[in-house]
Amino acid sequence: MSNDNTMTFHGRVGTKVELREGAVPWVLFRVASTPSYFDQATRTWRDLETIWVSVKAWRTLAQNVADSLEVGDPIVVIGKMRTEKWTTQDGEPRESTVLEANLIGHDLTWGVTKLQRVDRQAPTAAREDTGAALAALEGEQVEAPAA
Numbered sequence: 240m241s242n243d244n245t246m247t248f249h250g251r252v253g254t255k256v257e258l259r260e261g262a263v264p265w266v267l268f269r270v271a272s273t274p275s276y277f278d279q280a281t282r283t284w285r286d287l288e289t290i291w292v293s294v295k296a297w298r299t300l301a302q303n304v305a306d307s308l309e310v311g312d313p314i315v316v317i318g319k320m321r322t323e324k325w326t327t328q329d330g331e332p333r334e335s336t337v338l339e340a341n342l343i344g345h346d347l348t349w350g351v352t353k354l355q356r357v358d359r360q361a362p363t364a365a366r367e368d369t370g371a372a373l374a375a376l377e378g379e380q381v382e383a384p385a386a
Contacts, residue, residue, distance in 0.1 A: 248272065248292055248338060249315045249346055258305035266301040267337070268308075270294050270316065294318070296340040299359055304343055306357075313346035 250272030259265050273289040294316050296304050308314065318340040325333050345352045 243319050245317060245341075246320055246338060247315065247317050248294075249313070250290070250292070252308050252310050252312045252314060253291065255310060256305050256308045258301060263297055264301045265295060265297045266304050267293060267295045268304075270314065270338075292316075293335065293337040294340055294343070295321075295337045296343060300340065300343065302359060303357070304340075307345075308343075313349040315342075315344055315346050316340050317342040 248270065250270040253269040253271040256266050256268045259267070270292050271289050272292070274287045275284050276287070277283075278285045316338055318338045321337055321339045323335050323337060327333060
């Protein structure tokens, strides 16, 4: 039995979604969610602190996300939290937590959408290490993952 926990997160796309081409296409973008509650004393809605989550998607999902989402779109993301680790060119260790998406879609509470099927060739390359991919984005050296 796996210890992986699936997480569902909903919010609005907060940064531009850009497709990164390579052996495996991928996207990395941020999603913001601001929880709120109704204050009975003032009879008004109050916002809590905005939560920001980095979302990463791979392969066909990444291509479809890049073609479908814009900043401000309300979305729902289902995936698993991952910690990516890498080393900078100066030898400094770095890490970042991302929600690695299995599913991403528009939140239909806020509008309608129509699915447009696309015919894409399935990628044949194996999935890149997420830490290596993030480091490559930032132009840093990465050690090979331990076996």
